[in-house]
Amino acid sequence: MELGNFVSLDLETTGLNPKEDTVIEIAAVRVQNGKPWSPVYYWRPDLCTPHTRDIKTGEIHLHFGPSNNPYDFLKEYCGDVSIIGYNINFDMRFLNPFLAQHSVVLDNPTYCVYKLAKKILKLESYKLGNVAIHYGVALGHLARTEFGLIAEYTEGKHFAFSDAIALAEVFMSMRPELEKMGVHSFEDIGKLEQGRLRRI
Secondary structure (H helix, E strand, C coil), X not given: CECCCEEEEEEEECCCCCCCCCEEEEEEEEEECCEECCCEEEECCCCCXXXXXXXCHHHCCCECCCCCCHHHHHHHHHCCCEEEECCHHHHHHHHHHHHHCCCCCCCCCEEXXXXXXXXXXXXXXXXXXXXXXXXXCCCCCCEECCCCCEECCCCCCCCHXXXXXXXXXXXXXXXXXXXXXXXXXXXXXXXXXXXXXXXX
């Protein structure tokens, strides 16, 4: 599958243990032929306390989809394209059981941009914010991104909506470097992660 077609996914959770903690936010941005769709964003107002998240819904785009089960729409939105994330295995360990509670299965192939960044960049820190700075991706409060989307970002805080947008832009910014390495598809990324890609 070509690198210009993917879904950028980010979650926020109440903690680090999938057995004890749960999902607070889900955000996704689908990119088709290098162009973004309107993002989808779900949040749990019962869990968004001042100790976890302070969100003003009027400042972001909320899209719950047309169906009675909003998570059905998330599956429809993702389709069959590859999903990228920053430490995606962590996200999926939370997301799959959470979606299963709503009778939804999301079994798209997944790829980790964090691992990818460590493969192709030499940075002191590989936090998403630092990688975004490296590529000149704006993370400012209500910043208009290169994709023309509005992303709210507060220094030192995680916010799934802005992180999913930033991640999509970071990945698109990586494409020229990846292509120089002979990476032209997500299958090639899988080979690169496993050390099986012959570099050009």
